[in-house]
Amino acid sequence: MTDLLSMNFGEMQEFVRALGEKPYRAAQLYSWLHAKGAVSFSEMTNLPKTFRETLAEEAELSVPEIRTVQESKLDGTRKYLFRLSDGEYVESVFMRYHHGNSVCISSQVGCRMGCTFCASTVLGLTRNLTAGEMLAQIYGISRDTGERVSNVVVMGTGEPLDNYDNLVRFLRMVSDEHGLNISERNLTVSTCGLVPEIKRLAGEKLMINLALSLHAPDDALRRRLMPVAKAYPIREILAALDSYYSVNRRRLTFEYSLIRGVNDSMDQAEALARLLKRRNCLVNLIPVNPVTENDYRETRPAEAAAFKKKLEKYGINVTIRREMGRDIDGACGQLRKRCTEMDADL
Ligand code: SAH
Numbered sequence: 065m066t067d068l069l070s071m072n073f074g075e076m077q078e079f080v081r082a083l084g085e086k087p088y089r090a091a092q093l094y095s096w097l098h099a100k101g102a103v104s105f106s107e108m109t110n111l112p113k114t115f116r117e118t119l120a121e122e123a124e125l126s127v128p129e130i131r132t133v134q135e136s137k138l139d140g141t142r143k144y145l146f147r148l149s150d151g152e153y154v155e156s157v158f159m160r161y162h163h164g165n166s167v168c169i170s171s172q173v174g175c176r177m178g179c180t181f182c183a184s185t186v187l188g189l190t191r192n193l194t195a196g197e198m199l200a201q202i203y204g205i206s207r208d209t210g211e212r213v214s215n216v217v218v219m220g221t222g223e224p225l226d227n228y229d230n231l232v233r234f235l236r237m238v239s240d241e242h243g244l245n246i247s248e249r250n251l252t253v254s255t256c257g258l259v260p261e262i263k264r265l266a267g268e269k270l271m272i273n274l275a276l277s278l279h280a281p282d283d284a285l286r287r288r289l290m291p292v293a294k295a296y297p298i299r300e301i302l303a304a305l306d307s308y309y310s311v312n313r314r315r316l317t318f319e320y321s322l323i324r325g326v327n328d329s330m331d332q333a334e335a336l337a338r339l340l341k342r343r344n345c346l347v348n349l350i351p352v353n354p355v356t357e358n359d360y361r362e363t364r365p366a367e368a369a370a371f372k373k374k375l376e377k378y379g380i381n382v383t384i385r386r387e388m389g390r391d392i393d394g395a396c397g398q399l400r401k402r403c404t405e406m407d408a409d410l
Contacts, residue, residue, distance in 0.1 A: 069196025098243030164214030172222025322363035
């Protein structure tokens with residue numbers, strides 16, 4: 065069966081032609097799927113009944129269903145758990161900012177990167193998400209809230225660059241004028257730093273933003289926190305990011321989760337500042353979200369503020385991330401993990 069939701073516009077034109085339909089039907093069908101967020105063929109009322117029947121025979125429209133929604137009483141952030149057609153679960157988050165609504169999507173079921181502070185990787189990688197499954201998280205949330213989504217961050221469960229082809233297909237489709245038409249400048253991909261894929265992405269000529277999960281100012285500590293650091297030293301990652309920057313001139317973001325007594329000393333702030341200075345970048349400090357699998361604790365607010373101040377002395381832009389939805393299972397991957405365990409118990 066053809067996976068309709070992962071088909072880009074050109075492929076859909078080809079598909080519709082092969083079925084013997086008029087070319088303009090491709091735009092209608094694409095718009096139902098990607099602009100109107102249809103979940104069934106029967107909704108597509110401007111398509112002839114015979115065409116809809118052919119579609120149902122030839123293609124699969126399996127839209128992930130919303131299993132649970134949690135809403136934060138603190139800031140209205142909504143966390144969604146989607147059930148995929150094979151029974152797997154992924155999480156996505158909807159956030160309202162003054163500049164518009166943002167959705168954080170997952171790119172894989174689980175993750176194989178093994179970062180020690182992260183709940184998403186505890187069960188390992190189950191599978192990659194298709195482009196359609198990445199898109200469907202945004203469509204489902206948009207339908208549920210009745211609101212337009214203007215920003216997308218690929219920062220949920222999974223390492224997006226470990227699912228490279230589906231990710232790039234997703235990025236092109238979400239910014240396609242026939243679909244949601246979100247500007248590439250409003251798309252952000254967060255990576256733990258896979259150097260070959262960062263270099264490859266630079267060649268795609270996409271104007272998207274990159275965020276690097278750094279979390280340590282030196283390789284020795286980074287290797288302790290993130291096993292992937294054994295493959296790629298910070299120096300190589302920065303070189304790859306610099307070449308990405310030279311192509312598309314998008315300001316780089318460095319994510320740094322502050323873990324009390326591990327990576328939050330003044331010396332480490334100084335080392336981080338020296339590492340990053342003279343780059344057009346933003347450092348996003350995130351008080352680590354404690355998860356049950358480890359005993360990390362977040363840096364206290366006063367120390368986080370001092371860390372920020374030290375970086376700013378070197379002229380670096382810094383924000384301390386507002387903690388959105390802390391009251392709703394804040395830590396990444398926890399909701400899915402609990403639900404998967406729950407299903408296993410049934
Ligand atoms: N694999 C990608 C994207 C998913 S993780 C990446 O590594 O960037 C999204 C972000 O959340 C990353 O910066 C990750 O390091 C961070 N993160 C994961 N677990 C966290 C936790 N318990 N507390 C704070 N940040 C966490």
